[in-house]
Amino acid sequence: MPRADATRNRQSLLDAASAELAAHGLEVSIARIAARAGVAKGTVFNHFPTKEDLVAEIFGDRVAGLVALGEQLREEVDPESALLRFMTAGIELQANDRSFCEAATAISRADPRVRAASERLAQIAEALTGRARDAGVIRADVTGHDIVLLFNAAVQAAAPLGDTVPGLWRRYLYLIFDGLRPECAREIPVAAPTTGDFTAAARNASGLSQPKARSRADHASPQRQGAV
Amino acid sequence: MPRADATRNRQSLLDAASAELAAHGLEVSIARIAARAGVAKGTVFNHFPTKEDLVAEIFGDRVAGLVALGEQLREEVDPESALLRFMTAGIELQANDRSFCEAATAISRADPRVRAASERLAQIAEALTGRARDAGVIRADVTGHDIVLLFNAAVQAAAPLGDTVPGLWRRYLYLIFDGLRPECAREIPVAAPTTGDFTAAARNASGLSQPKARSRADHASPQRQGAV
DNA sequence: AGAGAAGGTGACCGCATGGTCAAGTTGAGT
């Protein structure tokens, strides 16, 4: 059983990290987080072995929250509104959290907790999508994976103006959602991604330290004889 | 008139930087670029006062290329196919270039060359969109600015699987494009962004040095009494 | 109250980055 001040500090750190990550994205320094939590830098590493670990903890929680909401929405009577609300929540999470999208792509795919949460999320998304599909309110060729990936789409469309026009992502959510309706479905020449694609992508994702990871990967291809 | 070797080196640097930026994104080090170009680091700064300057040069060229294509497409007979090809080109550019999306948001909004090119791009996009709108092939409430912003959407939707499923962005392009059709248009509760929004966002964008820019901006809001 | 362990601390390390500059090299005009 940990000491009282340790528990307190741990919570402060999680709160501080959560806020700083949301405000400034993945590159916030540990020093900043420590300062905000009112502890020394060393304390951060007492509680979380690496920065990646800290981020994974927070990111896992966020995804878990979304999963919980999705679970509720399965009870919702109207499948269309359920799906729309699910997408809204997923997008809103990212729109309010600078670290989220980056984290989803880069970090913590390797982290087991995040992996688990993400898989649950994919299942929920598929369930909600399936209900909407069966009800005939969205096109037949759209899958749960598509829905999760489209979270990114709406946020990133609005991202260049994100701070200037705060609710803009909503515009693109609606635009994209209209594209999901059966009425206007044209054939799509590319198949939906599979669960296997996601696991394969997870293997490629190396971790937080992109520079290091990069230089390691680089030895393979872009070397030129004369240089260096 | 510059010396012959200077001209040669400048071109090598642009080529190298272009390739490295595409492959590794905005955070490639100057050292890497210099190595690839086969020159010393100092030489880079002989030709481009700052890293931001180098990136702006390249990024400006890319946008200009897209503008040129857009200009050709205005002659195309079918407005729908013209718009679709324009979007495809814009997305493809980003999908093949890791630096592009980041650059669009972060850097070089401040750079006059890039600003100019971006404004031209917005005009072209508006022209192509207008033609498609008049022809009744896309919904009335979509603007050229929307189209440019949606470049990001398709790429970013596919981004988490980008390296694993290379052509995936195409799927989301088609999905999004279907959402642009008049047949399935529902009312959108958020207005399209204006040119003014873009200029306002440009003012906020500070430059390459995000860390510095951040800490400057940070003094304003997220300070907490006890901390630091 | 006292003791011992759990936890906090901040100076410190190694490393990488963007950028500078005095000294050396080289292309081009005569």
Place this chain on the structure above:
DNA sequence: ACTCAACTTGACCATGCGGTCACCTTCTCT
């Protein structure tokens, strides 16, 4: 062939990062 400005070079600087560790403080159990 000679000269000199234009250009290149790489050691160097300041800064910021994630992470470590010997030392000190503080909680908790008796």
